Amino acid sequence: MADNRKYYYLKLKESYFDEDSIILLESMQDGVIYSNILLKLYLKSLKNGGKLQLDEHIPYTAQMIATITRHQVGTVERALQIFQKLGLVEPLENGTLYMSNIELLIGQSSTEGERKRRARLEIQAKKALPECAGNSGGQMSGSIVDICPPEIEIERELEIEKEIEREKQQTAVDNGQPAPAAYGKYKNVLLTKQEHDELKADFPTEYKDYIERLSQYIASSGKRYLSHAATIRYWITTDWAKTGKKKGGGLPDYSYKEGESL
Structure with a gap:
């Protein structure tokens, strides 16, 4: 009988535990426990492209993470705070946690x-x-x-x-x-017609530039991505969050509440 499931796995470099962030993490009190939690979160996020969520609507809470990693809630909460400070985890606008380096670690087999x-x-x-x-x-x-x-x-x-x-x-x-078509200078950004049309509709002034950025990055680094469309969306929305820009091409939000100063 054919096996049609998808398998996701981590691709860890030999130097993974020699990276500064991991060395700093494991040097802390309970650091080895935090390192264990981090690896488990990487694995749990694989099928969702790096997002820590039960399904597409329900993000993991600290309590849920404690259950699935088999660690105390307090330990998990401290670990998540440390992960964010080290840039290993970042919260998205909807509150979902995202494993920042996941695109460099994901492998997939259909x-x-x-x-x-x-x-x-x-x-x-x-x-x-x-x-x-x-x-x-x-x-x-x-x-x-x-x-x-x-x-x-x-x-x-x-x-x-x-x-x-x-x-x-x-x-x-x-x-x-x-079948997806190849875009970008190096013809290595693969998008279906629907994905391309949705990017064009959602990000009319940015999508071409980010397609070229992804094309150049893939060509220079050899990195693989589960979804080129999802990667482009993530890059654009992350840059928007940094500049305060909103969907629709509006200017950054410089509004302020009474009592605040610019």
């Missing part, structure tokens, strides 16, 4: 078949790059296995990702779904 396909593509990529000594049957050089140079590994990974995206688009067409 089916068991996709995971197998990725493994197959990795094998093909190794065969296509004979300059890596490790591809010639795993022979040893002295007592150390030669490893591909970083630039070769990056090239291989990018080719695998491109092939997976091409196969996803073809699968969408085969299933009668609209």
Whole structure:
């Protein structure tokens, strides 16, 4: 029987626990507990694109987070305050908490078949790059296995990702779904017609600029995103929140209450 579920996972770099924010976090009293809570929140937020919510309408409260992480409410409340100060978590306008670095950590696999396909593509990529000594049957050089140079590994990974995206688009067409079109200077921002039209309607003066920003960032960093449309929306609304701009292209809100001064 086919497995049609979606699987989400964290992609942690080897240096994850060496990052300044994590070192500072774990150096605090109860810091290891906070670190445990942070990882659990990353995992709980994966299927919602980084937002901590039970479903699309109900955000997690401290009490709910305490239940799902199996920690005391007071510990969770202190942890959330620290996470916000370290820039690991930020509240959105509707009160939902957002895991700030989640887009750099999310991996996704649609089916068991996709995971197998990725493994197959990795094998093909190794065969296509004979300059890596490790591809010639795993022979040893002295007592150390030669490893591909970083630039070769990056090239291989990018080719695998491109092939997976091409196969996803073809699968969408085969299933009668609209295939996303490629936008941006580097043709790497994938949006369906509906997503593009909604961005144009909601952000008429900004959407083109942010498509180009995302295109350049993906091309320079090699990062992947679950939804390019959602990423663009998040970037725009976050920038609006910083400047006080409101939907509809209005000017920043400089109003003030009686007794306040500008």
